[in-house]
Amino acid sequence: MTTFAQRCGLHDAAREEATQRATRQIGTDGLELVRVAWCDLHGVTRGKTLVASAARRAFDDGVGMVSTLMLKDTSDRTAYKVFEPGGTATLPGFGFANNLVLLPEPESLRQLPWSPGSGWLRAQPWFQDGQPVELDTRRVLQRALQRLERAGLRMRCGLEIEFHIYRIEDTAAQLDPDQAAWPGLPPAVRLIHPGYNLLTENWFDLAEEPLRIVQHTAQALGLPLLSLEIELGPSQVEAVFDVTDALAAADNMVLFRNGVRQALRRAGYHATFMCRPPFPNIMSSGWHLHQSLVDAQTGRNAFVREAPAPGSLPDDAGHTLSELGENYLAGLLAHARAMAVFCTPTVNGFGRFRPNALAPQSVLWGRDNRGAMLRVVGECGDKATRIENRIGEPAANPYLYLASQIHAGLDGIEQHLEAPPATDSPYGVSGERIPTSLGDALEALQADAVMVEGFGQSFVDYFCNVKQSELQRHLQAEDNADFQRREYFSRF
16 A cells, blocks of 8 residues: 555655654654644744654654645634635635645654754645645745756855844733733733844843853754844844755744744743834844855856956946846846745835835845845855845745745846846935835735746735735724734734
């Protein structure tokens, strides 16, 4: 009898060896529970927790998951009328809260450092007939990377992630059954450092306890953490990660974000990747994505230029970037408005785009310019030459963020687009404006034929439908601040 993994075309000798190795490790490490986790549309991990003895069966036959988990908005409300005739007509394979199957990856096994005796496995959903669920966001990135591979290229990414950590003062309201709501309240919190003293050693020392938890959690999970830093805003910090291939970078972001929230919560802290926490005098958090393309055969950075292009000036892209690098940069610019909703997908995140805030406002690039949307870093001959996209918020789904870069950049390469000169006035009047609201960003995506084709019409329709549910509830909310406090601060 064949297993479900075999019917999916996944199980071969290599996977069987990895499965046996993971099963032995579960026993050797004395794990009692194994969490089978999947990353949802909003970047949140969901799944089921198995007793250790059930892990081998899960590797072979998967774990059932209700399909409505893929149809939830940020409040956990189902955005489709699954029990009405035609309610999921645009979503073949979905309906009536039917089951999908999560298949875990044996090589992803981790022991959770904050939960003794607990293991963790990454999984992706499949239909019960063994067909892949193409709406899964990790699969969206995998398809984009396959497109890149066909062009003879691979993507490398480094992550800079700003977020906020607070000390929990009181959970009485959050856990009071009389105040339970959908979504519920966050805990009452206070700062871990007072802010407005960027990179000061004194504030790091004040915040060292929670930052040590972040450090130990990231390193125990095998993540390539490079540094932890005090950011400008009150209680704001930053984690910087070394460069990896794109899929690993996205996987690492999912694991880091969900892991540190859980580890810090156990120690009495509330970490949030919400862009703008619901307090006065905060500073917005960004997720700065450093990216380059490399030759798939040689591994050479395809953005590197050994000498400036003949006749180029310092503000020309060709003065630093290869022709392919300039084309990629121009593609990111051409589709910036359409990609914005994948980089900044929440109502809250669009409040970050304001002048002189080290966040972009217009579709511009600059040479080592942190006010521009795209910052080109490096010089001729520099193997670390890269493009930093500063449009992202830390709550973004990493698979969609990275996929948007690939589809936009590849169009620039295929069309041989040329980049305009670098800006020296990122907050001036020149340059098309980045969308200023979730609604504008959704419209920009739907109007961009290249991005719709890259992601696929069915995925764009699905994504926009779910995000419209979030947007409509925000527009109907009587108290905007309370909406964001419950919707994002409590849950992201």
